[in-house]
Amino acid sequence: MQSIKDTYQRITDSIVEQLEAGTKPWIRPWRGSVRHSRIPRRATGEAYRGINVLMLWVSGQMFGYEENTWMTYRQAQDLGGQVRKGEKGTLVVKYGTFTPKEREDDEDRSIPFLKGYTVFNVEQIENLPDRFASPAEELPSVPVPHMETVEDFVRNTNARVSYSGTKACYRPSSDDILMPGRDRFDSQVHLYSTLLHELSHWSGAKHRLDRDLSGRFGTECYAVEELVALS
Template identity: 80%
Template sequence: MQSIEDAYQRITDAIIEQLEAGTKPWIRPRRGNSRGSLVPRRATGEAYRGINVLMLWLASELAGYEENTWMTYRQAQDLGGQVRKGEKGSLVVKYGTFTPKEREDDDERAIPYLKGYPAFNIEQIENLPDRFYLPVVELPAVAVPHLGTVETFVRNTGAAVTYGGT
């Protein structure tokens, strides 16, 4: 098991690496098949919180994942899936507290802990149930019609419209 300091250092190193590359890892571009949410989700559908959101956004961005669902190796196995050979997990941390049952001083203070473990994006996993995959949407065969009235309206607002960005 890794220590709290190791987990903190791995998180810090990943953030610094992205900042040095000119990327703000806390900004997630709006893209992908996020099933209506930009916040990374567990296999249960529950949203990740805290530093895990940042870490999984960063992992998604670096790997180019379009999906926002993550799970552990064991969760994938329990669902009949298999993490593809050679895939690397992304660091997720669990923070909590515990109170030792037996203490010499009878002090019932909770002791904090931080545990790191790997999570895999569903794009790294094969044979999951269909509910984890979005259906393929066919692209329209006919081009989207040009809406002259919309173009005229936008032009008449005087707004400066630009396209691009990262």
């Protein structure tokens, strides 16, 4: 059985990885909120608890999921679904106790355990029953118009910008900017302030202004980089 210490380390590594990938829950001036429930739920509808809530919140925002129901690979198969090839699951944990019986005269004693396992968001799974699908979100009927001055400025930087999903971030590993779809923004101000914020992070790459982008969430250099992007 995997030790509790190893499982805690997996939890820590997973959260840090997701935070370092650019998840910023305080910068979200666009539509695309979680449907049905803010609290992540199992296939049965039961709510997750404890550290699992944080794990699934961060993962959900990192990958732009709008549904908040999660299940194991086996549960998906039992429901007639299939996890899409190449999809990456999210670590959650199960707490419990067990009573070892090594000898006949052993007294009952409970030993706690912590077991990690992988779940997938329903948006990663095909052919699930209809009850796991939500009606399409109503988005603004008129897309936010282009502000040509800003568009020209961004275009002249040669930054690679993609509009899709519900996430905004600069990814140092692929040197590109992810933006939510244009139809998710309510105004030019929100769209272009978000784009220029991420462009500020883009400017800090090693082959540009060479700022330190390696800081973990909560560290001084991470805070300094956010102040640069906000200034």
